[in-house]
Amino acid sequence: MSARPALLRRHRPLIAALAALLAIGGCSNKGSGPVIVSVVGDREDVTKPLQQLPDPAAKLILEATAQGLVAFDASGEILPALAQRWIVEDDGRSYIFRLRRAFWPDGTRVTARDVARMLLSRIVAQRRLDPDGPLDAVQSVVPMTGEVIEIKLAVARPFLLQMLAQPQMAILSREGGTGPYRRAQQGEALFLTPIDRATSDEDVDEDEPIPPSQTRVLRAENAALAIIRFREERAALVLGGRFVDLPLLLPAGVERDAVRTDPVQGMLGLAVTGRGKLLNDDYVRAAINMTIDRSALSALFPLGGWATSEQILPSALDLGRSPTAPAWAGQTIDERRALGNATMTRWRADNGDPAPLRIALPQGPGATLIFGLLRRDLAAIGLTAQRVPMKQKDADLRLIDEVAPYDSALWYLGRIGCARAVHCSDAADAELQAASLASDSANRIAHIAQAEALMQAHNGYIALGAPIRWSLVSKRLNGFQSSRRARHPLNHLFRRPN
Secondary structure, rough: OOOOHHHHHHOHHHHHHHHHHHHOOOOOOOOOOEEEEEEEEEEHHHHOOHHHHHOHHHHHHHHEEEEOOEEOOOOOEEEEEEEEEEEEEEHHHHEEEEEEEEOOOOOEOOOOHHHHHHHHHHHHHHHOOOOOHHHHHHHEEEOOOOEEEEEOOOOOOOOHHHHHHHHHHHOOEOOOOOOOOOOOOOOOEEEEEEEEHOOOOOOOOOOOOOOOOEEEEEEOOOOHHHHHHHOOOOOOEEEEEOOHHHHHHHHHOOOOOEEEEEEEEOOEEEEEEEOOOOOOOHHHHHHHHHHOOOHHHHHHHHOOOOOOOOOOOOOOOOOOOOOOOOOOOOHHHHHHHHHHHHHHHHHHHHHHOOOHHHHOOOOHHHHHHHHHHHHHHHOOOOOEEEOOOOOOOOOOOEEEEEEEEOOOHHHHHOOOHHHOOOOHHHHHHHHHHHHOOOOOOOHHHHHHHHHHHHHHHHHOOEEOOOOOOOOEOOOOOOOOOOOOOOOOOOOOOOOOOO
């Protein structure tokens, strides 16, 4: 066999990157050149993605270069990734995965032993953040052969695959992951070239050079620059848009048809993270929660289909009943504020004037709009507010803006539980632990339901609504789909021909 084909295969990523450099000078939205992608974020999101989760750019670079056993497709459904197939046995307590043929960046073969060791490390790290989630029941991750691993569970967990598909469950070594892309830095941009042609969104002969259209050129940058780059047709795709940057779209003059929103569920609200006499008072936390006028949010962010919320859970999920409504849910905003004022009058009589509430919010015009609303509403019951950065550790209220990784009440409750340094109910936390230990589904659901009711009554979380996730998409990318997971794999941007 000639050495030339092997040499070409070895240097395909470099050849593709050079071809992409030549093609970038043209318009990103036309022709068959590389797909230029801007993702809202900064340099650390792509250089240290595991440390920057759950930032959108960190998630995107992980799922592009370091897949897990399974992944999400363009619509948010589970599909094979590092595992080519799997079976579920022992009534849901055993998941057996057969790995596909894959290689590390240095060319060595990926083995089941490698994957088992790294996956167990990811599971341990994730359980610290989500101790009652679907990974709580994992007993072991065992390499059965060189290509097969088994995940053994103490009890069945129906959302295990959804959790394994999350970018934070990516399998990677110090040199990088197993694809579906390899990365190469060129100035401020990352050039991503496909490793396995079979996973590409285009049908191409294996012996042909990688066409520029399969290359992705990725930049992590602020939303304003990303929007302008898209408007000027220097990018075909903008990912990672959140509510904080949504007000930038209208003055930028981007075509309405280019804006896509994801029908996600999750948490957009304020966690009570402060301590002291004021926030340790159950009635004060309730007063703060009830004085926020959620109806005003719809005017701030006029998105079709976006819903505000006063409760922790967006729907019944696996709760076994409808979510608990706040005790004040049936009252008008004026009635709520009258109760809140009475609470604060009593508190001041006993303690004097409270210090301003420090509210940790991200940068961006959308966060500025929300802070203005919060400051106005808190003033209605005599409280003042001070905006502080998200990194400030002694904030009293801290924004949570996250898409739910799996469809269970346990994620929502665990996200604002005692393990996450939120002002929590010890009784609710005990119910969550009991749910984790329950041996049958009926008992488990009963404990989850009790925990949810206790958490709603505790007012340690001030729900505002569902997260907002938006993208800008050029007409060229005919395979792009809205995703209920807000995941948009870069190898699923084109529709395959019939």
